[in-house]
Amino acid sequence: MYNLNIERAVLSSLLFDPYSHESETVLSSLSSYDFYLPFHQHFFSSVYQLIKEEKPVDEEFVKSSLASDGKFDEVCFLDVLSANPISNMQAYINAIKEKAQKRSLVTLASTVKKEIIEDDGQPLEVLERTMKRLEHIAESSTAKIGRKSMAYAVESAPEFICKEWLPIPKATLTMLVAPGGTGKTWLALQLAIRAAREDAGRRVFLWLSEDPEGTVKSRYDTIVRDVLYGPKQTEDSQIDISTEDPMLLLETRGRTASMSSRFYTMKRELREYDVIIIDPLLAFYGGDENDNSQARVFMQPFLNWARSENKSIIFLHHSRKGEGNNTSRARGAGAIVDAVRCVYDMEKIYVTKSGKQEIDPLSTHMRQMTLTKDNYGAIQYLQNYSVQREITPKKSAPAFEVSYEMQESLEMAQI
Numbered sequence: 001m002y003n004l005n006i007e008r009a010v011l012s013s014l015l016f017d018p019y020s021h022e023s024e025t026v027l028s029s030l031s032s033y034d035f036y037l038p039f040h041q042h043f044f045s046s047v048y049q050l051i052k053e054e055k056p057v058d059e060e061f062v063k064s065s066l067a068s069d070g071k072f073d074e075v076c077f078l079d080v081l082s083a084n085p086i087s088n089m090q091a092y093i094n095a096i097k098e099k100a101q102k103r104s105l106v107t108l109a110s111t112v113k114k115e116i117i118e119d120d121g122q123p124l125e126v127l128e129r130t131m132k133r134l135e136h137i138a139e140s141s142t143a144k145i146g147r148k149s150m151a152y153a154v155e156s157a158p159e160f161i162c163k164e165w166l167p168i169p170k171a172t173l174t175m176l177v178a179p180g181g182t183g184k185t186w187l188a189l190q191l192a193i194r195a196a197r198e199d200a201g202r203r204v205f206l207w208l209s210e211d212p213e214g215t216v217k218s219r220y221d222t223i224v225r226d227v228l229y230g231p232k233q234t235e236d237s238q239i240d241i242s243t244e245d246p247m248l249l250l251e252t253r254g255r256t257a258s259m260s261s262r263f264y265t266m267k268r269e270l271r272e273y274d275v276i277i278i279d280p281l282l283a284f285y286g287g288d289e290n291d292n293s294q295a296r297v298f299m300q301p302f303l304n305w306a307r308s309e310n311k312s313i314i315f316l317h318h319s320r321k322g323e324g325n326n327t328s329r330a331r332g333a334g335a336i337v338d339a340v341r342c343v344y345d346m347e348k349i350y351v352t353k354s355g356k357q358e359i360d361p362l363s364t365h366m367r368q369m370t371l372t373k374d375n376y377g378a379i380q381y382l383q384n385y386s387v388q389r390e391i392t393p394k395k396s397a398p399a400f401e402v403s404y405e406m407q408e409s410l411e412m413a414q415i
Helices: 004-016 021-029 038-052 059-068 074-082 089-118 123-139 184-198 213-227 261-269 281-285 292-309 334-339 398-414
Strands: 172-178 204-208 239-242 250-253 256-259 275-279 312-318 342-347 350-353 356-359 366-374 386-390
Touching: 004 021, 004 038, 004 074, 004 089, 021 038, 021 089, 038 059, 038 074, 059 074, 089 123, 123 261, 172 184, 172 292, 172 334, 184 204, 184 213, 184 239, 184 275, 184 312, 250 292, 256 292, 275 281, 281 312, 292 312, 292 334
Parallel strands: 172 312, 172 342, 204 239, 204 275, 275 312
Antiparallel strands: 250 256, 342 366, 350 356, 366 386
């Protein structure tokens, strides 16, 4: 669980050349708590403080600093001075950090046992605290920034699903924005069916928290029969749904926000799916929709999840009132739209009659889809930034068509 010789070697190297690149790496990668021996923790803190205060870092100053804090131990101090400085510092840093994490995990295990057995804690509450502690331990690793020369970078074009109908990029976030009652669920179900039919091995999950199961099933069958015009294929076995109440994934305490352990539970439960559709975004949010800092905390884990596991994650989101001016009308903080790579705004199709905008009675089954954000190049498949797509069955609007035709006849008679 610890190696005092490695700790002494690192501290001796700090004292030998405190302003070298290797020493800077030590000071930026480790904290005092990564050392096992209390004296080594104090020694590291003293060196760090001396450098911060731009004071000399040598045997006398470190000794004086330790003595002034009542932390000086002559035997331990001599042990550090007698250790040989090292050059391959990164390997030693990794060893110290690894053992520190092991000790942290052992301590965490003891804490969990105490909270469950001695304190009779609630399992879900203990689990939630444990997940956050595990995250903290993981974040303390010595992970380095992966770098590669551009000469060795491999070019690859973004991939899409449903690119012949409504291109959705893989391995990132997409958002479908529309006012209430516009047909977002109809659109989501048709996307799911088309995505499944495209690839027999593709799994799709829809969490449609605003509609009961019976309604979802009825719309699903109607789309297959009256929109896609054909019998069911293999999609039934590829598509799963949930109409349960949404999980609130963002936790706020004062001005701070963090993702709940429920998000990691969700990731585990949905690991097998390639396409994940969540309706609506704000029902899973749990924070202030207009707070950019909270929105970033919420959206970034989803983006990381999509990238790391090559998933197409699609949020259904409500729009605000007013004109979009060629930008999305998505509600809430700008950080919500900033995090996604592709945004479609959906609205009903209108015509101008007597100087006023009215819903086109001949197009009640159609929706105008406008590509308002396109970081991955969906336009190359869509061909136009604004397209019309059939969302509901055409036969669902005969009454409007008759009314429209009668009105047209009356107007012609008057002329």
